[in-house]
Amino acid sequence: MSDFDDIFDDTETNTENLEQKPIDDTDLSGMELIDAKEYVLAFIQTLKEIQLKISKLKEELNVWKERAQLAVERNKHDLKQGADQKVAALNAEIEMLSKEESELKSKIITMKDNLKDLKHKFNFTVDTEQMLADIEMLVGKKDELSEEFKKEEAEKRLEELKRKMDQSGK
Numbered sequence: 789m790s791d792f793d794d795i796f797d798d799t800e801t802n803t804e805n806l807e808q809k810p811i812d813d814t815d816l817s818g819m820e821l822i823d824a825k826e827y828v829l830a831f832i833q834t835l836k837e838i839q840l841k842i843s844k845l846k847e848e849l850n851v852w853k854e855r856a857q858l859a860v861e862r863n864k865h866d867l868k869q870g871a872d873q874k875v876a877a878l879n880a881e882i883e884m885l886s887k888e889e890s891e892l893k894s895k896i897i898t899m900k901d902n903l904k905d906l907k908h909k910f911n912f913t914v915d916t917e918q919m920l921a922d923i924e925m926l927v928g929k930k931d932e933l934s935e936e937f938k939k940e941e942a943e944k945r946l947e948e949l950k951r952k953m954d955q956s957g958k
Contacts (some may be wrong), residue, residue: 834892845882849879850942
């Protein structure tokens with residue numbers, strides 16, 4: 789047997805010892821406090837980005853639902869089918885992101901608890917409100933007022949479109 793074969797034989801026996809449990813990404817032990825804060829902040833930032841994506845997808849979903857309704861009103865079955873497919877795809881993407889959002893929220897709660905334990909280890913306090921304010925500065929706060937106006941504007945356009953359709957149908 790050559791030295792080359794010996795290397796592979798050793799590798800095969802060593803890989804058995806290398807199999808480990810999955811990494812727990814909520815485990816902050818072994819991190820310095822500042823590193824742990826930044827790590828948690830990255831998770832929170834990712835959560836905010838996902839929430840923003842979900843919000844945008846919901847807006848797009850509403851547009852496609854309105855288009856599907858318009859296709860029904862216009863008796864355009866091929867357009868209705870296309871709109872329904874787009875609605876289904878958007879719903880699937882929203883559902884996937886919502887699951888990811890839920891998992892991230894759970895992990896963040898766990899990490900915040902772990903961060904508190906780490907704080908006690910270093911006898912240092914973390915202001916979670918300040919962390920949230922920092923995140924909102926980075927990601928931006930959700931603009932609920934604009935979203936509400938967008939919904940109202942869309943409803944107004946839909947009503948106007950329906951009125952025009954009723955007038956042209958008479």
